[in-house]
Structures are given as C-alpha cells and as structure tokens.
Amino acid sequence: MSNWETLFFWMTLVIYSLASGGYIYSFVFKNPRFMSKVTVLISAGFIAHTIAISARYLAQGHLPWAGDYESAMMGGWFIIAGTLYVGWRNKPLQALATATTPLVVIMMGFGVMRNPVLTPMAASLKNYWLYIHVYFAWLAFGGYALAMAAGVLYLLKRKSELRGVVNPSYERFPSLDRLDELIFRYVVFGFITDTIMICAGAIWAKDLWGSYWSWDPVETWSLVSWIIYGIAIHLRVTFGWRNSRFAWIAVLALSTVIISFFGVTFVIDTSLHTFQVR
Amino acid sequence: MANKLLKPLMSLRFTLLLLSLLGVMFLLGLWIPQRSMVPEALYSQWKLHHPALVGVFEALGFVSIYTSWIMLGLWAFFFINLSLVMWQRLPLIKKRIALPEARLFDPSASPGYPFHASFRLPEEITGATLLSSLRARGYAIVGGENGFYGVKNRLSPIAFGLFHLSFFLILLGGLMSVYTKFAGVLELAQGEVFQGDVASYVPTPQLPKIGTPPKATFTVASIAPQMTNGTPTGLKVQLVDGHGATHEADVNRPYKVDSSSFLVTNVGPAPLFVVRDRSGREIDGAYMKLHVMGGKEDVFSLAGFHFRAHFYPDYFLKDGLPATRSREFKNPAFSISAERDGKTVAQGVVPPKGALAFADYQLVLKDLPYWVSFSVFKEHGVPIIFAGFAVASLAVVWRFLLYRREIVGAVREENGERHLVVAGRSEFYKSLAEDEFTILFTKLSAKSGRANT
Numbered sequence: 001m002s003n004w005e006t007l008f009f010w011m012t013l014v015i016y017s018l019a020s021g022g023y024i025y026s027f028v029f030k031n032p033r034f035m036s037k038v039t040v041l042i043s044a045g046f047i048a049h050t051i052a053i054s055a056r057y058l059a060q061g062h063l064p065w066a067g068d069y070e071s072a073m074m075g076g077w078f079i080i081a082g083t084l085y086v087g088w089r090n091k092p093l094q095a096l097a098t099a100t101t102p103l104v105v106i107m108m109g110f111g112v113m114r115n116p117v118l119t120p121m122a123a124s125l126k127n128y129w130l131y132i133h134v135y136f137a138w139l140a141f142g143g144y145a146l147a148m149a150a151g152v153l154y155l156l157k158r159k160s161e162l163r164g165v166v167n168p169s170y171e172r173f174p175s176l177d178r179l180d181e182l183i184f185r186y187v188v189f190g191f192i193t194d195t196i197m198i199c200a201g202a203i204w205a206k207d208l209w210g211s212y213w214s215w216d217p218v219e220t221w222s223l224v225s226w227i228i229y230g231i232a233i234h235l236r237v238t239f240g241w242r243n244s245r246f247a248w249i250a251v252l253a254l255s256t257v258i259i260s261f262f263g264v265t266f267v268i269d270t271s272l273h274t275f276q277v278r
Numbered sequence: 279m280a281n282k283l284l285k286p287l288m289s290l291r292f293t294l295l296l297l298s299l300l301g302v303m304f305l306l307g308l309w310i311p312q313r314s315m316v317p318e319a320l321y322s323q324w325k326l327h328h329p330a331l332v333g334v335f336e337a338l339g340f341v342s343i344y345t346s347w348i349m350l351g352l353w354a355f356f357f358i359n360l361s362l363v364m365w366q367r368l369p370l371i372k373k374r375i376a377l378p379e380a381r382l383f384d385p386s387a388s389p390g391y392p393f394h395a396s397f398r399l400p401e402e403i404t405g406a407t408l409l410s411s412l413r414a415r416g417y418a419i420v421g422g423e424n425g426f427y428g429v430k431n432r433l434s435p436i437a438f439g440l441f442h443l444s445f446f447l448i449l450l451g452g453l454m455s456v457y458t459k460f461a462g463v464l465e466l467a468q469g470e471v472f473q474g475d476v477a478s479y480v481p482t483p484q485l486p487k488i489g490t491p492p493k494a495t496f497t498v499a500s501i502a503p504q505m506t507n508g509t510p511t512g513l514k515v516q517l518v519d520g521h522g523a524t525h526e527a528d529v530n531r532p533y534k535v536d537s538s539s540f541l542v543t544n545v546g547p548a549p550l551f552v553v554r555d556r557s558g559r560e561i562d563g564a565y566m567k568l569h570v571m572g573g574k575e576d577v578f579s580l581a582g583f584h585f586r587a588h589f590y591p592d593y594f595l596k597d598g599l600p601a602t603r604s605r606e607f608k609n610p611a612f613s614i615s616a617e618r619d620g621k622t623v624a625q626g627v628v629p630p631k632g633a634l635a636f637a638d639y640q641l642v643l644k645d646l647p648y649w650v651s652f653s654v655f656k657e658h659g660v661p662i663i664f665a666g667f668a669v670a671s672l673a674v675v676w677r678f679l680l681y682r683r684e685i686v687g688a689v690r691e692e693n694g695e696r697h698l699v700v701a702g703r704s705e706f707y708k709s710l711a712e713d714e715f716t717i718l719f720t721k722l723s724a725k726s727g728r729a730n731t
C-alpha cells in the first residue's frame with residue numbers, strides 16, 4: 001500500500017465504522033434524526049474510499065482488480081456507491097446503509113489482513129474481458145448486497161410492526177410493500193449483472209486457460225450462487241414467494257456470493273481465480 | 279399414461295428440484311477430491327487411508343462428479359424438463375404478446391389492474407394528443423380516446439423463451455466441443471519449427487472424436503518474458519507462419535489459426551550446452567528445454583556424462599551458496615553438477631559463455647534462449663456457446679429491465695371537465711409501478727392535477 005492509500009484506507013474504515021455505530025445508535029435509542037447525519041458521514045467516507053482507490057491506481061498503474069484486498073476495496077466501493085445512489089434517489093432508502101455499511105467494514109477489514117501489497121498488472125490479467133467480468137461481478141455483488149440490506153430492513157420493520165413497538169427509526173424506511181418490491185428489484189439487478197459476469201468470465205477463460213469452463217472452485221461457487229438467485233426469482237415470479245420468505249432468501253443467499261468472492265480463495269489456494277504470481 | 283408420466287416432468291416444481299440437486303452436486307464436487315484436479319499420489323494416499331469411502335465415491339462416480347452418470351442424468355432431466363416447460367409456455371407467450379382486438383376498453387371495469395386513477399385534462403390536450411404521447415413513450419395502443427388499451431414492452435415475454443433457448447445453444451455448443459476437442463501441449467524453443475505433427479506434442483494430446491488436429495505451421499522467432507517487480511507481466515512470443523507472416527502471441531492473447539488456439543502458458547530456459555575436449559573441439563552439444571523454473575532440478579546428458587541443473591534467473595551468492603534475487607532474468611546462471619557412473623565429478627556455476635571444467639572436458643553455456651509452452655486447443659462448438667451466452671445476457675436484460683406495463687384508459691366528461699381515467703398494472707412490481715404510472719399520467723395531463731384515485 002502506498003502512504004496516501006494507507007492513510008485514506010484507514011480513514012475510510014474508521015468513518016464507515018462510525019457510521020455503522022451511528023445506525024445502531026439510531027435504532028437502539030430510537031433517534032431517527034441521527035440517520036441523515038450518518039448519511040453525510042458515509043458520503044465523506046465514500047470520498048476517502050475513492051481517494052484510497054485513486055492512490056492505489058497511481059501507485060501501481062492499474063485499477064485494483066485481483067486478490068482479496070482489491071476485491072474488498074472495489075466491491076465495497078460499489079456497494080457504498082449503490083447505497084448512496086439509491087438513497088439519493090429515494091430518501092427513505094438511505095436506511096439501506098444500516099446493513100450495507102457494516103458489511104463493507106467487515107469486507108475491508110478482512111481484505112486488508114490478506115494481501116494489500118502493490119503489484120503490477122500480471123500478464124494473466126491483461127485482457128478486456130477481465131474489465132467486463134470484474135466490473136459486472138462487483139455490480140452483481142452490489143445489487144445482491146442492496147437486496148440483502150432491503151431484506152434486513154424489511155425483517156426489522158416487520159418484526160417491529162408485529163410487536164406493536166413504535167420505533168421512529170423504522171418509520172423512515174419505505175413501506176413493507178415497497179421494501180418487498182425493492183428486494184426483488186435488487187435481486188433482479190444482481191442476477192442480470194451476475195449472468196453477464198459469468199458469460200464474460202467464460203469468454204476470458206477461453207483465451208487464458210483454453211477452456212470456457214474448468215469447474216474451478218470459484219467458478220462452481222459463482223454458478224451455485226447464480227442458480228440460487230435464479231431459483232429465488234422463479235419462486236417469486238411463479239410461486240408468488242413474497243414478504244418475509246423472500247426477504248430471508250435475499251439475506252441468506254448473499255452468503256453464497258461472499259463465499260465466491262472471499263471464502264473459496266481463503267480455504268483453497270489452488271483455485272485458478274487466486275491469481276497469485278506464478 | 280403418457281400424460282401422467284409427462285405431467286411431473288413438465289412442472290416448474292420439478293425444475294426447481296433439479297436446479298437444487300444440480301447445485302448440491304456442484305458443491306459435492308468442491309468437497310470430494312476430484313481425480314482430475316488432485317495429484318495422482320495424493321489421490322492414491324487418500325484411497326489407501328479411506329478405502330471404503332473412496333470405493334463408494336468411485337462407484338457413484340463422485341470422484342469425477344461433473345461427468346458422473348448422476349450428473350449427466352440430472353442434466354438430461356433438466357433439458358427434458360426445460361423443453362417441456364417451454365413447449366407448454368409457447369402458446370401462453372403467443373397469447374400474451376398478441377394485442378387485443380379493438381373494442382371499447384373500460385378502465386373502471388378492469389379487474390387485475392391494481393392502479394386506478396383519474397386526471398383532469400386541460401383543454402389543449404385532446405384524446406389524440408394523449409394517445410400519441412403514450413405511443414411516443416413506447417406504448418402500443420389499441421382503441422381510441424373513448425376507451426383504449428396500451429402496453430409497453432409488449433414482446434418482453436419472448437425474452438423468457440430466448441433466455442431458456444440459450445441453454446440449448448450452450449448445450450449444443452458443449453456437445454460439439456466434446457466431440458471435436460483437441461487438446462495438447464507444445465514446448466518449442468526459440469528458432470524451433472512446428473509443422474503440425476501430432477508427435478510434437480508432450481505428452482500425447484487428446485485427439486478429437488470427430489475432426490482433425492490443428493493444421494498449423496510456424497517457427498518461434500523470438501520469446502521475450504517480461505517481469506516487473508517479480509510479477510510476470512508479459513510473455514511475448516513472435517511466430518512466423520508458413521507464408522512468412524509474423525504473428526505475436528502473449529499470455530491472454532493466443533495465436534489463433536484453423537479454429538485452434540495456441541495459448542502461451544509457460545517459459546523456461548533452453549540453453550545450448552556444448553562439451554569441449556582439451557583441444558577445444560566440440561564433441562557434443564545440444565539445445566536443452568530445461569524445466570528448472572521455480573527452483574526445480576532438471577537433468578540432461580552429453581558426451582556420456584549426466585548433468586544436474588538448477589537455474590538462477592537473477593544469480594547471486596548468499597552465504598556462499600547460489601541463490602536468486604528475483605525471478606527476473608537479469609543475471610541468469612546455472613548451477614551444474616556433472617556426474618559419471620553415479621559419482622559427482624565436478625560442480626559449479628555456469629553463466630552464459632561460462633564453462634564448467636570436469637575430467638578432461640569443459641561444459642560451455644554457448645547460448646541461452648528460451649523455450650515456451652503452448653496449450654493447444656481446437657474445438658468447433660465454442661462460437662455456439664458464446665452465441666448462447668450473448669442470447670442469455672440480452673434476454674435476461676430484456677425480460678427484467680424491459681418488463682411489461684399495461685394500461686386501460688378512457689377520456690370521460692364529468693361536470694363539464696374532461697378526465698383521463700386510467701387503470702394500470704405492471705409485471706413484477708405493484709407499488710413501484712404505481713409511482714411510475716402516477717408520474718407518467720401527471721406529466722401527460724400537465725397543467726392539471728390528479729383529481730382522485
């Protein structure tokens with residue numbers, strides 16, 4: 001990591017951590033006024049995050065593409081960008097950050113403990129399909145993470161309503177019906193980008209490894225998560241699964257995406273997707 | 279009877295079951311060591327320690343799970359199910375994309391339309407203007423201002439068919455690839471000529487069941503490995519084909535000819551070692567493609583001597599022993615051990631143009647070019663598979679982003695004022711569609727407000 005990157009990376013992590021704490025405070029102490037301030041805080045963190053990425057870009061001459069640290073950094077950036085964008089378009093959705101910010105904090109914390117070393121662009125990564133593959137992977141991750149966040153909000157709000165507890169923080173969320181549709185919308189966005197990601201990856205793999213599909217652990221996991229989200233869409237569209245059931249699917253299914261991104265290469269070092277310098 | 283058999287096969291529940299089972303099989307493949315993915319010695323050890331478990335897995339084909347009979351059976355059922363579901367859905371798609379016949383549509387008697395609203399229309403907005411505005415926003419309109427039906431993204435259900443059709447394209451391409459696939463590895467040194475003969479591949483290549491091996495002729499003109507701070511950043515290989523044309527290949531940029539891809543995968547030194555006698559006469563010599571990268575040892579024989587070689591791309595002495603500072607080819611040198619009849623007769627470091635003296639001879643490193651390995655593939659199904667990917671990607675975008683919105687509306691007169699009465703519905707979304715319809719009709723009936731809902 002370059003000095004500027006280190007400085008802004010940790011600044012980002014601290015700001016996001018404070019923001020996560022701010023949301024917890026809002027819910028526990030039923031103080032919704034604090035929420036809008038937290039959004040400002042996240043925006044500041046996002047600027048620091050962008051500077052950290054830019055510093056890394058300047059130091060190594062290419063955008064962060066590979067490895068757990070870079071995946072966490074860019075994946076987190078996409079998730080926060082998506083959160084801020086939907087919150088900017090629709091204010092009640094600012095609350096999505098309640099779930100996405102802690103996720104990004106955990107991801108970035110995990111990433112920085114792995115391999116933050118600056119490396120030049122390896123020969124195996126020099127391909128236009130890589131950009132498409134990786135960007136769509138991050139978009140998919142962002143979409144699924146937002147679906148998870150909307151799912152968490154749905155479940156929290158519903159629980160609160162069922163208990164009859166008045167928490168003004170939940171009042172700032174969109175209605176349950178709207179949240180339910182948003183979960184589906186984000187799942188669909190994730191599924192579209194996931195499909196493109198898998199196709200682009202297969203095309204790239206043909207030129208890099210000679211085979212469009214190798215049953216590599218990361219490939220297999222991403223196929224499993226794609227199938228799970230595909231099943232979720234079928235359950236919704238054809239069997240009418242909505243509300244809590246669908247929210248739980250959106251929350252739980254994200255685990256398969258996290259495993260694809262970080263879990264497989266954490267456990268297995270023989271994956272073709274490890275992209276270690278050989 | 280046939281219907282009874284077909285009914286479960288046609289059901290979407292069965293599809294979901296199959297997808298779940300396929301997912302479980304994929305995960306099992308990650309958990310159970312796959313024969314093609316683990317070294318043979320490791321596999322044998324596993325089998326030795328757990329004979330019963332491995333026996334069961336072998337009987338079920340789980341050690342090659344992705345081509346096991348259970349997996350192939352699941353795929354077969356999946357495609358049968360997909361065909362039947364699509365066959366069942368085709369008339370429905372046809373029905374859904376058809377525009378209804380022109381009649382007097384009534385928004386207030388439109389069950390299944392959750393959005394209902396009425397908008398006061400200013401005088402300057404006529405029924406015809408309204409309908410043309412809707413058409414400009416992508417709505418296909420049937421009827422007139424006294425009662426109309428509109429649909430946006432009418433053909434979107436076709437994307438359902440296209441998305442699932444892409445699976446068949448991928449299957450077709452995959453099957454073609456299986457039967458036409460050639461796979462082999464070539465190791466060629468700088469200056470070496472390849473003339474397409476199968477015997478040049480190491481080891482024996484996988485020959486296609488249908489088709490021929492790659493027909494290619496070329497000479498490796500140059501090999502230039504590139505390293506930056508220890509990271510391999512390129513491996514440029516220049517090839518001159520049979521017609522004298524030059525081609526450049528690199529990692530990620532294979533040389534493509536005759537439906538074949540020559541993928542640059544690895545590099546190593548191909549030194550020209552010669553053995554000279556006391557008078558300086560060369561008595562033996564050859565270019566050796568040594569597999570010594572990453573600290574590996576390789577052996578070669580010249581003039582009746584055996585030589586063990588280690589390679590140091592950026593040689594230096596560390597505590598009196600040869601070592602490499604990095605993997606960059608900055609200061610290459612070999613550590614050579616000369617042997618005869620199993621006894622070491624000499625040992626030393628040989629840089630380019632350097633020599634190792636032993637007995638009455640000298641081993642001279644005359645030249646140090648490189649060899650490069652190519653993974654060679656030829657198969658004919660890939661364009662169909664990629665077409666399948668393209669169709670899948672486009673169809674999923676079409677289906678889920680350009681989903682259908684339907685409206686039924688009429689311009690009515692009430693108390694001397696004209697109102698646009700509308701009912702609307704959308705695929706997938708209700709609340710979000712209500713917002714969209716409200717914005718749409720508020721804009722269309724500009725200068726007016728929503729009167730009631």
